[in-house]
Amino acid sequence: MRSFHTNTLTLSIALLGLVILLPACTHRNIASVGTHTVIVSRHGFQKRLHVVDTGTVPTLEYAGLSTDGKGMKVSIRGDQITVNGTPGQLRPGDKVLIADEGVAVNSMDFGETEKYLRANSSGNATAQNQ
Numbered sequence: 830m831r832s833f834h835t836n837t838l839t840l841s842i843a844l845l846g847l848v849i850l851l852p853a854c855t856h857r858n859i860a861s862v863g864t865h866t867v868i869v870s871r872h873g874f875q876k877r878l879h880v881v882d883t884g885t886v887p888t889l890e891y892a893g894l895s896t897d898g899k900g901m902k903v904s905i906r907g908d909q910i911t912v913n914g915t916p917g918q919l920r921p922g923d924k925v926l927i928a929d930e931g932v933a934v935n936s937m938d939f940g941e942t943e944k945y946l947r948a949n950s951s952g953n954a955t956a957q958n959q
Contacts, residue, residue, distance in 0.1 A: 862905050863887035864921045871929050872896045895929050903927055910946060917946025 873895040889905040904911040931939040
């Protein structure tokens with residue numbers, strides 16, 4: 830019976846430590862890139878977060894590696910966004926969330942965001958071709 834209480838106490842302390850330390854591993858940065866607000870909230874390692882908002886075209890370069898080993902690269906230049914090599918188009922004032930699951934714009938989920946960015950890109954290309 831004594832070992833049960835000792836094991837329970839040890840497990841409780843370990844879980845409490847996990848609850849305290851796990852949020853400390855989350856990187857949360859907020860940056861402004863032109864008219865866009867970018868929030869980076871990821872677990873793991875942040876290799877690069879470089880923001881230049883003073884030039885003619887505001888830019889953001891992000892590279893990170895999550896705890897499961899998946900890398901992510903996000904580049905924003907003006908209203909153009911590239912996520913892991915896939916280009917897209919933002920609209921003025923969009924809010925961008927870079928999270929472990931991917932990139933989300935405004936309050937859309939990750940799948941809707943991909944469609945939104947592609948639709949804006951194809952609409953922009955159509956307008957330029959006319």
